[in-house]
Amino acid sequence: MAYSEKVVxxxxxxxxxxxxxxxxxxxxxxxxxxxxxxxVMKLQIKVGADGIIEDAKxxxxxxxxxxxxxxxxxxxxKGKTLDEAASIRNTQIAQHLALPPVKIHCSVxxxxxxKAAIEDYRSKHGAADPxxxxx
Amino acid sequence: xxxxTTTATKDERRMGSNEPRPIYLDYQATTPMDPRVLQxxxxxxxxxxxxxxxxxHLHGWESEEGVETARAQIADLINADARxxxxxxxxxxxxxxxxxxVARFYKDRRNHIVTLVTEHxxxxxxxxxxxxxxxxxxxxxxxxxxxxxxxxxxxxISERTVLVSVMGVNNEIGVIQPLAEIGRLCRAKGAFLHxxxxxxxxxxxxxxxxxxxxxxxxxxxxxxxxxxxxxxxVRRKPRVRMQALIHGGGQERGMRSGxxxxxxxxxxxxxxxxxxxxxxxxxxxxxxxxxxxxERINARLPEVFLNGDAAHRIPGNLNLSFAYVEGEGLMMGxxxxxxxxxxxxxxxxxxxxxxxxxLGVEEELAHTSLRxxxxxxxxxxxIDYAADRIIAAVQKLREMSPLWxxxxxxxxxxxxxxxxx
Numbered sequence: 001m002a003y004s005e006k007v008v009x010x011x012x013x014x015x016x017x018x019x020x021x022x023x024x025x026x027x028x029x030x031x032x033x034x035x036x037x038x039x040v041m042k043l044q045i046k047v048g049a050d051g052i053i054e055d056a057k058x059x060x061x062x063x064x065x066x067x068x069x070x071x072x073x074x075x076x077x078k079g080k081t082l083d084e085a086a087s088i089r090n091t092q093i094a095q096h097l098a099l100p101p102v103k104i105h106c107s108v109x110x111x112x113x114x115k116a117a118i119e120d121y122r123s124k125h126g127a128a129d130p131x132x133x134x135x
Numbered sequence: 136x137x138x139x140t141t142t143a144t145k146d147e148r149r150m151g152s153n154e155p156r157p158i159y160l161d162y163q164a165t166t167p168m169d170p171r172v173l174q175x176x177x178x179x180x181x182x183x184x185x186x187x188x189x190x191x192h193l194h195g196w197e198s199e200e201g202v203e204t205a206r207a208q209i210a211d212l213i214n215a216d217a218r219x220x221x222x223x224x225x226x227x228x229x230x231x232x233x234x235x236x237v238a239r240f241y242k243d244r245r246n247h248i249v250t251l252v253t254e255h256x257x258x259x260x261x262x263x264x265x266x267x268x269x270x271x272x273x274x275x276x277x278x279x280x281x282x283x284x285x286x287x288x289x290x291x292i293s294e295r296t297v298l299v300s301v302m303g304v305n306n307e308i309g310v311i312q313p314l315a316e317i318g319r320l321c322r323a324k325g326a327f328l329h330x331x332x333x334x335x336x337x338x339x340x341x342x343x344x345x346x347x348x349x350x351x352x353x354x355x356x357x358x359x360x361x362x363x364x365x366x367x368x369v370r371r372k373p374r375v376r377m378q379a380l381i382h383g384g385g386q387e388r389g390m391r392s393g394x395x396x397x398x399x400x401x402x403x404x405x406x407x408x409x410x411x412x413x414x415x416x417x418x419x420x421x422x423x424x425x426x427x428x429x430e431r432i433n434a435r436l437p438e439v440f441l442n443g444d445a446a447h448r449i450p451g452n453l454n455l456s457f458a459y460v461e462g463e464g465l466m467m468g469x470x471x472x473x474x475x476x477x478x479x480x481x482x483x484x485x486x487x488x489x490x491x492x493x494l495g496v497e498e499e500l501a502h503t504s505l506r507x508x509x510x511x512x513x514x515x516x517x518i519d520y521a522a523d524r525i526i527a528a529v530q531k532l533r534e535m536s537p538l539w540x541x542x543x544x545x546x547x548x549x550x551x552x553x554x555x556x
Contacts, residue, residue: 011468
Protein backbone atom coordinates (compact mmCIF):
# COMPACT_ATOMS: atom_id res chain seq x y z
CA MET A 1 0.00 0.00 0.00
CA ALA A 2 1.84 3.05 -1.22
CA TYR A 3 0.38 6.46 -0.50
CA SER A 4 0.65 9.10 -3.20
CA GLU A 5 2.46 12.35 -2.47
CA LYS A 6 -0.86 14.19 -2.45
CA VAL A 7 -2.30 11.87 0.20
CA VAL A 8 0.81 12.30 2.32
CA UNK A 9 0.63 16.09 1.91
CA UNK A 10 -3.03 16.25 2.99
CA UNK A 11 -2.35 13.86 5.87
CA UNK A 12 0.60 15.87 7.15
CA UNK A 13 -0.89 19.29 6.45
CA UNK A 14 -4.63 18.78 6.61
CA UNK A 15 -6.62 21.77 5.31
CA UNK A 16 -9.55 23.19 7.24
CA UNK A 17 -9.60 20.90 10.26
CA UNK A 18 -12.20 22.00 12.76
CA UNK A 19 -15.86 22.54 13.45
CA UNK A 20 -18.59 25.12 13.01
CA UNK A 21 -21.57 25.42 15.32
CA UNK A 22 -23.93 22.89 13.81
CA UNK A 23 -26.93 24.91 15.02
CA UNK A 24 -25.83 27.95 13.03
CA UNK A 25 -28.41 28.46 10.24
CA UNK A 26 -25.66 29.12 7.70
CA UNK A 27 -23.99 25.79 8.45
CA UNK A 28 -24.72 22.41 6.91
CA UNK A 29 -23.27 19.31 8.60
CA UNK A 30 -22.69 15.90 7.06
CA UNK A 31 -21.66 12.96 9.24
CA UNK A 32 -21.07 9.75 7.31
CA UNK A 33 -19.40 6.37 7.79
CA UNK A 34 -19.33 4.23 10.92
CA UNK A 35 -16.75 3.68 13.67
CA UNK A 36 -17.10 -0.09 13.31
CA UNK A 37 -16.03 0.19 9.67
CA UNK A 38 -13.00 2.27 10.55
CA UNK A 39 -14.09 5.49 8.83
CA VAL A 40 -16.16 8.43 10.03
CA MET A 41 -16.18 11.81 8.27
CA LYS A 42 -17.76 15.00 9.48
CA LEU A 43 -17.90 17.71 6.80
CA GLN A 44 -19.36 21.13 7.46
CA ILE A 45 -20.11 23.92 5.00
CA LYS A 46 -20.85 27.55 5.76
CA VAL A 47 -23.07 29.09 3.11
CA GLY A 48 -23.20 32.82 2.40
CA ALA A 49 -26.35 34.86 1.72
CA ASP A 50 -25.54 34.58 -2.00
CA GLY A 51 -25.79 30.79 -1.83
CA ILE A 52 -22.05 30.31 -2.25
CA ILE A 53 -20.12 28.04 0.12
CA GLU A 54 -17.74 30.47 1.78
CA ASP A 55 -16.02 28.12 4.20
CA ALA A 56 -15.74 24.42 5.00
CA LYS A 57 -14.33 22.35 7.85
CA UNK A 58 -13.81 18.65 8.47
CA UNK A 59 -12.95 16.09 11.08
CA UNK A 60 -12.20 12.51 10.12
CA UNK A 61 -11.58 9.22 11.92
CA UNK A 62 -9.89 6.97 9.41
CA UNK A 63 -6.82 6.05 7.47
CA UNK A 64 -4.59 8.49 5.60
CA UNK A 65 -6.68 8.24 2.44
CA UNK A 66 -9.88 9.05 4.33
CA UNK A 67 -8.23 12.07 5.96
CA UNK A 68 -6.84 13.23 2.62
CA UNK A 69 -10.17 12.77 0.81
CA UNK A 70 -12.03 14.90 3.34
CA UNK A 71 -9.28 17.51 3.53
CA UNK A 72 -9.33 17.80 -0.26
CA UNK A 73 -13.08 18.28 -0.56
CA UNK A 74 -13.06 21.11 1.97
CA UNK A 75 -10.81 22.94 -0.49
CA UNK A 76 -12.90 22.01 -3.49
CA UNK A 77 -16.31 23.03 -2.17
CA LYS A 78 -15.23 26.53 -1.16
CA GLY A 79 -16.47 29.17 -3.62
CA LYS A 80 -18.95 26.78 -5.21
CA THR A 81 -22.74 26.94 -5.26
CA LEU A 82 -24.54 24.06 -3.57
CA ASP A 83 -25.40 22.52 -6.92
CA GLU A 84 -21.80 22.77 -8.08
CA ALA A 85 -20.55 21.19 -4.86
CA ALA A 86 -23.14 18.43 -5.13
CA SER A 87 -21.78 17.55 -8.56
CA ILE A 88 -18.33 16.57 -7.18
CA ARG A 89 -17.86 12.86 -7.89
CA ASN A 90 -15.86 10.35 -5.94
CA THR A 91 -13.98 9.43 -9.10
CA GLN A 92 -12.56 12.97 -9.30
CA ILE A 93 -11.38 12.72 -5.69
CA ALA A 94 -9.86 9.28 -6.22
CA GLN A 95 -8.14 10.38 -9.40
CA HIS A 96 -6.74 13.58 -7.88
CA LEU A 97 -5.30 11.70 -4.89
CA ALA A 98 -4.26 8.66 -6.97
CA LEU A 99 -6.07 6.35 -4.54
CA PRO A 100 -5.47 2.63 -5.02
CA PRO A 101 -8.53 0.37 -5.55
CA VAL A 102 -8.73 -0.67 -1.86
CA LYS A 103 -9.07 3.00 -0.89
CA ILE A 104 -11.82 3.99 -3.32
CA HIS A 105 -14.36 3.74 -0.51
CA CYS A 106 -12.64 6.73 1.15
CA SER A 107 -13.50 8.91 -1.86
CA VAL A 108 -17.06 7.55 -1.91
CA UNK A 109 -17.40 8.55 1.73
CA UNK A 110 -16.12 12.07 0.96
CA UNK A 111 -18.71 12.47 -1.81
CA UNK A 112 -21.40 11.24 0.58
CA UNK A 113 -20.22 13.73 3.18
CA UNK A 114 -20.62 16.67 0.79
CA LYS A 115 -24.12 15.52 -0.18
CA ALA A 116 -25.08 15.03 3.48
CA ALA A 117 -23.82 18.51 4.43
CA ILE A 118 -25.74 20.11 1.56
CA GLU A 119 -28.87 18.18 2.45
CA ASP A 120 -28.58 19.29 6.07
CA TYR A 121 -28.19 22.93 5.02
CA ARG A 122 -31.16 22.73 2.67
CA SER A 123 -33.34 21.08 5.29
CA LYS A 124 -32.72 24.12 7.49
CA HIS A 125 -33.79 26.45 4.69
CA GLY A 126 -37.10 25.02 3.52
CA ALA A 127 -37.76 22.56 0.80
CA ALA A 128 -35.15 23.51 -1.75
CA ASP A 129 -34.44 19.81 -1.86
CA PRO A 130 -37.72 17.84 -1.87
CA UNK A 131 -35.94 14.74 -0.60
CA UNK A 132 -34.64 16.57 2.44
CA UNK A 133 -38.05 18.14 3.14
CA UNK A 134 -39.77 14.79 3.01
CA UNK A 135 -37.11 12.88 4.80
CA UNK B 136 1.74 -12.13 10.49
CA UNK B 137 -1.88 -12.71 9.72
CA UNK B 138 -4.37 -10.01 10.46
CA UNK B 139 -1.72 -7.41 10.95
CA THR B 140 -0.41 -4.82 8.56
CA THR B 141 3.04 -3.33 8.75
CA THR B 142 3.88 0.34 8.84
CA ALA B 143 6.05 1.14 5.91
CA THR B 144 4.81 1.29 2.35
CA LYS B 145 6.83 -0.17 -0.48
CA ASP B 146 7.78 3.27 -1.71
CA GLU B 147 9.08 4.19 1.67
CA ARG B 148 11.12 1.02 1.81
CA ARG B 149 12.68 1.97 -1.46
CA MET B 150 13.51 5.44 -0.24
CA GLY B 151 17.09 4.53 0.26
CA SER B 152 19.80 4.46 2.81
CA ASN B 153 20.03 8.17 3.64
CA GLU B 154 16.70 7.98 5.47
CA PRO B 155 17.07 6.76 9.06
CA ARG B 156 15.59 3.30 9.43
CA PRO B 157 12.44 3.06 11.54
CA ILE B 158 12.92 1.91 15.13
CA TYR B 159 12.11 -1.78 15.21
CA LEU B 160 9.20 -2.49 17.55
CA ASP B 161 7.74 -5.54 15.87
CA TYR B 162 9.51 -8.37 17.69
CA GLN B 163 6.47 -10.66 17.43
CA ALA B 164 6.77 -10.56 13.64
CA THR B 165 10.41 -11.56 13.71
CA THR B 166 13.63 -10.82 15.56
CA PRO B 167 17.07 -9.79 14.37
CA MET B 168 19.55 -12.63 14.68
CA ASP B 169 21.78 -12.45 17.72
CA PRO B 170 25.40 -11.96 16.55
CA ARG B 171 26.41 -14.84 18.84
CA VAL B 172 24.06 -17.10 16.89
CA LEU B 173 25.56 -16.01 13.60
CA GLN B 174 29.03 -16.68 14.96
CA UNK B 175 28.07 -20.21 15.92
CA UNK B 176 26.62 -20.83 12.47
CA UNK B 177 29.46 -19.47 10.35
CA UNK B 178 31.81 -22.50 10.30
CA UNK B 179 28.96 -24.71 9.10
CA UNK B 180 28.52 -22.73 5.88
CA UNK B 181 32.08 -23.11 4.67
CA UNK B 182 34.50 -25.45 6.49
CA UNK B 183 32.07 -27.83 8.15
CA UNK B 184 29.82 -28.11 5.13
CA UNK B 185 29.30 -31.88 5.18
CA UNK B 186 25.96 -33.60 4.90
CA UNK B 187 25.05 -34.48 8.50
CA UNK B 188 23.59 -37.75 7.23
CA UNK B 189 26.86 -38.87 5.61
CA UNK B 190 28.22 -41.72 7.70
CA UNK B 191 31.46 -42.46 5.91
CA HIS B 192 33.75 -39.49 6.51
CA LEU B 193 34.71 -36.68 8.84
CA HIS B 194 32.74 -34.08 6.89
CA GLY B 195 29.53 -35.87 7.71
CA TRP B 196 30.50 -36.61 11.30
CA GLU B 197 31.35 -33.03 12.23
CA SER B 198 28.10 -31.74 10.72
CA GLU B 199 26.19 -34.42 12.54
CA GLU B 200 27.85 -33.40 15.77
CA GLY B 201 26.77 -29.81 15.20
CA VAL B 202 23.19 -30.88 14.54
CA GLU B 203 23.03 -33.20 17.54
CA THR B 204 24.48 -30.59 19.90
CA ALA B 205 21.79 -28.20 18.67
CA ARG B 206 19.10 -30.82 19.16
CA ALA B 207 20.19 -31.24 22.77
CA GLN B 208 20.23 -27.46 23.32
CA ILE B 209 16.71 -27.15 21.93
CA ALA B 210 15.44 -30.01 24.10
CA ASP B 211 17.18 -28.70 27.19
CA LEU B 212 15.15 -25.48 27.23
CA ILE B 213 11.88 -27.41 27.69
CA ASN B 214 13.08 -30.36 29.79
CA ALA B 215 12.83 -32.75 26.85
CA ASP B 216 15.11 -35.45 25.46
CA ALA B 217 17.14 -34.64 22.34
CA ARG B 218 15.55 -37.64 20.60
CA UNK B 219 12.17 -35.91 20.92
CA UNK B 220 13.16 -32.98 18.70
CA UNK B 221 12.34 -33.03 14.98
CA UNK B 222 13.78 -30.26 12.83
CA UNK B 223 11.39 -28.54 10.44
CA UNK B 224 11.41 -25.42 8.26
CA UNK B 225 9.61 -23.37 10.89
CA UNK B 226 6.63 -23.23 13.19
CA UNK B 227 4.13 -23.29 10.34
CA UNK B 228 5.46 -26.65 9.20
CA UNK B 229 5.67 -27.88 12.79
CA UNK B 230 2.02 -26.97 13.36
CA UNK B 231 0.98 -28.66 10.13
CA UNK B 232 2.96 -31.78 10.95
CA UNK B 233 1.75 -32.01 14.53
CA UNK B 234 -1.93 -31.51 13.83
CA UNK B 235 -2.36 -33.26 10.49
CA UNK B 236 0.26 -35.92 11.26
CA VAL B 237 -1.27 -36.97 14.56
CA ALA B 238 -4.88 -36.67 13.40
CA ARG B 239 -4.28 -38.85 10.34
CA PHE B 240 -2.35 -41.50 12.26
CA TYR B 241 -5.08 -42.01 14.87
CA LYS B 242 -8.00 -41.44 12.52
CA ASP B 243 -9.53 -44.88 13.03
CA ARG B 244 -9.68 -44.46 16.80
CA ARG B 245 -10.38 -40.77 17.38
CA ASN B 246 -11.40 -38.10 14.90
CA HIS B 247 -12.02 -34.95 16.92
CA ILE B 248 -9.73 -31.93 17.41
CA VAL B 249 -10.16 -29.03 19.82
CA THR B 250 -8.50 -25.66 19.25
CA LEU B 251 -9.08 -21.95 19.96
CA VAL B 252 -10.46 -19.27 17.66
CA THR B 253 -7.42 -17.11 18.49
CA GLU B 254 -4.85 -19.60 17.22
CA HIS B 255 -2.45 -18.66 14.45
CA UNK B 256 -3.80 -19.02 10.92
CA UNK B 257 -1.54 -21.98 10.21
CA UNK B 258 -3.24 -23.94 13.00
CA UNK B 259 -6.75 -22.84 12.03
CA UNK B 260 -6.18 -23.46 8.36
CA UNK B 261 -4.75 -26.93 8.99
CA UNK B 262 -7.84 -27.72 11.07
CA UNK B 263 -10.14 -26.44 8.30
CA UNK B 264 -8.28 -28.68 5.89
CA UNK B 265 -8.77 -31.68 8.18
CA UNK B 266 -12.49 -30.95 8.39
CA UNK B 267 -12.50 -31.56 4.65
CA UNK B 268 -10.97 -34.98 5.34
CA UNK B 269 -13.79 -35.88 7.69
CA UNK B 270 -12.39 -34.77 11.04
CA UNK B 271 -14.54 -32.87 13.46
CA UNK B 272 -13.04 -29.68 14.88
CA UNK B 273 -14.20 -27.59 17.84
CA UNK B 274 -13.04 -23.97 17.70
CA UNK B 275 -13.42 -22.76 21.27
CA UNK B 276 -14.03 -19.08 21.97
CA UNK B 277 -11.75 -17.35 24.49
CA UNK B 278 -12.57 -15.16 27.46
CA UNK B 279 -12.43 -11.38 27.22
CA UNK B 280 -8.87 -11.45 28.56
CA UNK B 281 -7.83 -13.72 25.68
CA UNK B 282 -7.32 -16.77 27.90
CA UNK B 283 -8.93 -20.15 27.40
CA UNK B 284 -11.99 -20.97 29.49
CA UNK B 285 -10.80 -24.17 31.20
CA UNK B 286 -14.31 -25.35 32.05
CA UNK B 287 -15.38 -24.97 28.43
CA UNK B 288 -12.23 -26.76 27.30
CA UNK B 289 -12.87 -29.65 29.65
CA UNK B 290 -16.40 -29.96 28.30
CA UNK B 291 -15.20 -29.88 24.72
CA ILE B 292 -12.78 -32.80 25.14
CA SER B 293 -14.47 -36.17 24.67
CA GLU B 294 -13.32 -39.76 24.29
CA ARG B 295 -13.24 -39.10 20.53
CA THR B 296 -10.79 -36.20 20.91
CA VAL B 297 -7.38 -37.10 19.56
CA LEU B 298 -5.70 -33.70 19.90
CA VAL B 299 -6.06 -30.39 21.69
CA SER B 300 -4.06 -27.58 20.10
CA VAL B 301 -3.61 -24.42 22.17
CA MET B 302 -0.87 -21.86 21.63
CA GLY B 303 1.49 -20.99 24.47
CA VAL B 304 1.58 -17.25 23.78
CA ASN B 305 -0.64 -15.39 21.36
CA ASN B 306 1.20 -13.60 18.57
CA GLU B 307 -1.08 -10.55 18.52
CA ILE B 308 -1.95 -9.92 22.15
CA GLY B 309 0.88 -11.72 23.96
CA VAL B 310 -1.28 -13.54 26.50
CA ILE B 311 0.14 -16.73 28.06
CA GLN B 312 -2.27 -19.67 28.12
CA PRO B 313 -2.32 -21.89 31.23
CA LEU B 314 -0.56 -24.84 29.59
CA ALA B 315 -0.10 -26.82 32.80
CA GLU B 316 -3.84 -26.79 33.53
CA ILE B 317 -4.63 -27.57 29.90
CA GLY B 318 -2.12 -30.43 29.97
CA ARG B 319 -3.74 -31.89 33.07
CA LEU B 320 -7.19 -31.88 31.39
CA CYS B 321 -5.86 -33.49 28.23
CA ARG B 322 -3.95 -36.19 30.06
CA ALA B 323 -7.01 -37.04 32.15
CA LYS B 324 -9.09 -37.51 29.01
CA GLY B 325 -6.46 -39.29 26.94
CA ALA B 326 -6.13 -36.57 24.33
CA PHE B 327 -2.74 -35.35 23.12
CA LEU B 328 -1.80 -31.74 23.83
CA HIS B 329 -0.11 -29.87 21.02
CA UNK B 330 1.01 -26.30 21.69
CA UNK B 331 2.19 -23.76 19.16
CA UNK B 332 5.01 -22.16 21.13
CA UNK B 333 6.45 -20.01 18.36
CA UNK B 334 5.94 -16.96 20.60
CA UNK B 335 6.46 -18.74 23.94
CA UNK B 336 9.57 -20.87 23.49
CA UNK B 337 12.58 -19.06 24.92
CA UNK B 338 10.38 -16.32 26.39
CA UNK B 339 8.55 -18.10 29.22
CA UNK B 340 9.55 -21.19 31.22
CA UNK B 341 8.23 -24.34 29.57
CA UNK B 342 8.50 -27.89 30.87
CA UNK B 343 7.01 -30.65 28.77
CA UNK B 344 6.96 -33.05 31.73
CA UNK B 345 5.43 -30.74 34.31
CA UNK B 346 2.94 -29.39 31.77
CA UNK B 347 2.05 -32.73 30.13
CA UNK B 348 2.81 -31.37 26.68
CA UNK B 349 2.91 -34.02 23.94
CA UNK B 350 3.84 -31.87 20.96
CA UNK B 351 5.35 -28.39 20.79
CA UNK B 352 6.04 -26.20 17.78
CA UNK B 353 9.18 -24.08 17.92
CA UNK B 354 10.39 -21.29 15.63
CA UNK B 355 13.97 -20.10 15.09
CA UNK B 356 13.44 -16.53 13.96
CA UNK B 357 11.25 -15.51 16.91
CA UNK B 358 14.13 -16.18 19.32
CA UNK B 359 16.98 -14.33 17.60
CA UNK B 360 17.83 -17.39 15.54
CA UNK B 361 17.78 -17.85 11.78
CA UNK B 362 14.70 -17.83 9.57
CA UNK B 363 13.81 -21.05 7.76
CA UNK B 364 14.27 -23.37 10.72
CA UNK B 365 11.96 -24.62 13.41
CA UNK B 366 11.40 -27.74 15.41
CA UNK B 367 8.65 -29.98 16.67
CA UNK B 368 8.91 -31.62 20.04
CA VAL B 369 7.28 -35.07 19.86
CA ARG B 370 6.88 -37.01 23.10
CA ARG B 371 8.47 -40.49 23.28
CA LYS B 372 6.99 -41.73 26.55
CA PRO B 373 4.10 -42.33 26.16
CA ARG B 374 4.87 -42.27 22.51
CA VAL B 375 3.05 -39.95 20.12
CA ARG B 376 2.90 -41.29 16.59
CA MET B 377 2.22 -39.39 13.40
CA GLN B 378 2.06 -39.62 9.66
CA ALA B 379 4.83 -37.71 7.91
CA LEU B 380 3.96 -34.85 5.57
CA ILE B 381 7.28 -34.94 3.73
CA HIS B 382 8.48 -38.31 2.45
CA GLY B 383 11.92 -39.31 1.31
CA GLY B 384 15.13 -40.56 2.87
CA GLY B 385 13.59 -41.13 6.27
CA GLN B 386 15.58 -38.49 8.15
CA GLU B 387 14.35 -37.32 11.53
CA ARG B 388 13.20 -40.85 12.34
CA GLY B 389 10.94 -40.86 9.34
CA MET B 390 8.90 -37.93 10.57
CA ARG B 391 10.50 -35.36 8.31
CA SER B 392 12.63 -36.39 5.35
CA GLY B 393 15.18 -34.13 3.74
CA UNK B 394 18.81 -33.20 4.39
CA UNK B 395 19.07 -31.09 7.51
CA UNK B 396 20.34 -27.52 7.00
CA UNK B 397 23.24 -27.81 9.42
CA UNK B 398 23.99 -24.07 9.87
CA UNK B 399 20.33 -23.33 10.57
CA UNK B 400 20.05 -26.21 13.05
CA UNK B 401 23.18 -24.99 14.83
CA UNK B 402 21.74 -21.46 14.88
CA UNK B 403 18.48 -22.60 16.43
CA UNK B 404 20.41 -24.57 19.03
CA UNK B 405 22.62 -21.61 19.94
CA UNK B 406 19.58 -19.30 20.08
CA UNK B 407 17.90 -21.75 22.48
CA UNK B 408 21.01 -21.97 24.66
CA UNK B 409 21.19 -18.17 24.92
CA UNK B 410 17.49 -18.01 25.84
CA UNK B 411 18.02 -20.57 28.57
CA UNK B 412 20.94 -18.64 30.07
CA UNK B 413 19.39 -15.18 29.76
CA UNK B 414 15.63 -15.69 30.04
CA UNK B 415 15.38 -14.35 33.56
CA UNK B 416 17.47 -11.24 32.90
CA UNK B 417 15.71 -10.64 29.60
CA UNK B 418 12.29 -10.88 31.20
CA UNK B 419 13.35 -8.28 33.77
CA UNK B 420 14.77 -6.01 31.03
CA UNK B 421 11.61 -6.25 28.92
CA UNK B 422 9.29 -5.76 31.88
CA UNK B 423 11.15 -2.59 32.82
CA UNK B 424 10.93 -1.28 29.26
CA UNK B 425 7.24 -2.15 29.04
CA UNK B 426 6.43 -0.40 32.33
CA UNK B 427 8.47 2.65 31.35
CA UNK B 428 6.63 2.86 28.04
CA UNK B 429 3.18 2.48 29.58
CA GLU B 430 3.89 5.06 32.28
CA ARG B 431 4.92 7.58 29.67
CA ILE B 432 1.85 6.89 27.52
CA ASN B 433 -0.60 6.89 30.42
CA ALA B 434 0.81 10.15 31.80
CA ARG B 435 -0.13 11.99 28.61
CA LEU B 436 -2.90 10.06 26.87
CA PRO B 437 -6.29 9.19 28.32
CA GLU B 438 -8.42 6.34 26.95
CA VAL B 439 -5.70 3.92 25.95
CA PHE B 440 -6.77 0.31 26.45
CA LEU B 441 -4.63 -2.82 26.76
CA ASN B 442 -5.95 -5.78 24.79
CA GLY B 443 -5.43 -9.15 26.44
CA ASP B 444 -4.91 -10.01 30.08
CA ALA B 445 -2.60 -7.59 31.92
CA ALA B 446 -0.96 -10.17 34.19
CA HIS B 447 -0.68 -13.31 32.05
CA ARG B 448 1.31 -11.87 29.17
CA ILE B 449 4.87 -11.77 27.91
CA PRO B 450 6.56 -8.48 28.76
CA GLY B 451 7.71 -7.89 25.19
CA ASN B 452 4.22 -7.38 23.79
CA LEU B 453 1.73 -4.56 24.12
CA ASN B 454 -1.47 -4.50 22.11
CA LEU B 455 -3.04 -1.12 22.71
CA SER B 456 -6.22 0.53 21.48
CA PHE B 457 -5.96 4.30 21.18
CA ALA B 458 -9.64 5.14 21.28
CA TYR B 459 -11.00 7.52 18.61
CA VAL B 460 -7.91 7.20 16.39
CA GLU B 461 -7.92 4.75 13.49
CA GLY B 462 -4.92 2.41 13.52
CA GLU B 463 -3.79 2.77 9.93
CA GLY B 464 -4.09 6.54 10.08
CA LEU B 465 -2.03 6.42 13.26
CA MET B 466 0.66 4.27 11.68
CA MET B 467 1.03 6.83 8.91
CA GLY B 468 1.88 9.40 11.55
CA UNK B 469 4.57 7.25 13.15
CA UNK B 470 6.43 6.14 10.07
CA UNK B 471 9.71 6.13 11.95
CA UNK B 472 8.41 3.33 14.17
CA UNK B 473 8.10 -0.21 12.81
CA UNK B 474 4.97 -1.53 14.52
CA UNK B 475 1.89 -3.46 13.43
CA UNK B 476 -1.74 -2.43 13.34
CA UNK B 477 -4.71 -4.56 14.29
CA UNK B 478 -6.78 -2.60 11.87
CA UNK B 479 -6.87 -4.42 8.57
CA UNK B 480 -7.93 -1.34 6.65
CA UNK B 481 -5.52 -2.16 3.84
CA UNK B 482 -7.22 -5.47 3.17
CA UNK B 483 -10.31 -5.43 1.02
CA UNK B 484 -12.42 -6.79 3.85
CA UNK B 485 -12.23 -3.78 6.20
CA UNK B 486 -12.41 -6.33 9.00
CA UNK B 487 -10.32 -5.70 12.08
CA UNK B 488 -8.17 -8.43 13.62
CA UNK B 489 -9.97 -11.73 14.20
CA UNK B 490 -8.07 -12.14 17.46
CA UNK B 491 -9.28 -8.83 18.87
CA UNK B 492 -12.82 -9.58 17.75
CA UNK B 493 -12.63 -12.97 19.45
CA LEU B 494 -11.88 -11.11 22.69
CA GLY B 495 -15.07 -9.14 22.23
CA VAL B 496 -13.12 -5.92 21.63
CA GLU B 497 -15.65 -3.62 20.04
CA GLU B 498 -15.04 -3.15 16.37
CA GLU B 499 -14.42 0.57 16.70
CA LEU B 500 -11.73 -0.09 19.32
CA ALA B 501 -10.27 -2.95 17.29
CA HIS B 502 -9.75 -0.43 14.50
CA THR B 503 -7.65 1.73 16.82
CA SER B 504 -5.12 -0.89 17.91
CA LEU B 505 -1.37 -1.10 17.57
CA ARG B 506 0.86 -4.05 18.39
CA UNK B 507 4.13 -2.87 19.89
CA UNK B 508 6.81 -5.50 20.35
CA UNK B 509 9.96 -4.99 22.39
CA UNK B 510 12.94 -7.30 22.38
CA UNK B 511 16.51 -8.10 23.29
CA UNK B 512 18.01 -5.13 21.48
CA UNK B 513 15.40 -2.49 22.38
CA UNK B 514 16.81 0.42 24.39
CA UNK B 515 15.27 2.86 26.85
CA UNK B 516 16.02 5.71 24.46
CA UNK B 517 14.06 3.94 21.71
CA ILE B 518 11.14 3.34 24.07
CA ASP B 519 11.04 6.98 25.14
CA TYR B 520 11.22 8.20 21.58
CA ALA B 521 8.52 5.78 20.45
CA ALA B 522 6.19 6.77 23.28
CA ASP B 523 6.65 10.47 22.50
CA ARG B 524 6.01 9.95 18.79
CA ILE B 525 2.86 7.94 19.49
CA ILE B 526 1.60 10.52 21.99
CA ALA B 527 2.10 13.35 19.48
CA ALA B 528 0.45 11.45 16.64
CA VAL B 529 -2.54 10.37 18.74
CA GLN B 530 -3.04 13.91 20.05
CA LYS B 531 -2.94 15.34 16.55
CA LEU B 532 -5.34 12.72 15.17
CA ARG B 533 -7.74 13.06 18.09
CA GLU B 534 -7.95 16.80 17.35
CA MET B 535 -8.97 15.70 13.85
CA SER B 536 -11.34 12.96 15.01
CA PRO B 537 -15.09 13.57 15.00
CA LEU B 538 -15.47 10.70 17.46
CA TRP B 539 -13.09 12.30 19.94
CA UNK B 540 -15.01 15.57 19.58
CA UNK B 541 -18.30 13.80 20.32
CA UNK B 542 -16.82 11.98 23.29
CA UNK B 543 -15.52 15.25 24.70
CA UNK B 544 -18.99 16.76 24.26
CA UNK B 545 -20.46 13.85 26.22
CA UNK B 546 -22.20 12.27 23.22
CA UNK B 547 -22.44 8.48 23.42
CA UNK B 548 -21.09 7.22 20.12
CA UNK B 549 -23.16 4.08 20.43
CA UNK B 550 -26.37 6.16 20.55
CA UNK B 551 -25.82 7.34 16.98
CA UNK B 552 -27.41 5.47 14.09
CA UNK B 553 -24.36 4.85 11.92
CA UNK B 554 -24.87 3.94 8.31
CA UNK B 555 -23.32 0.67 7.27
CA UNK B 556 -21.02 0.90 4.30
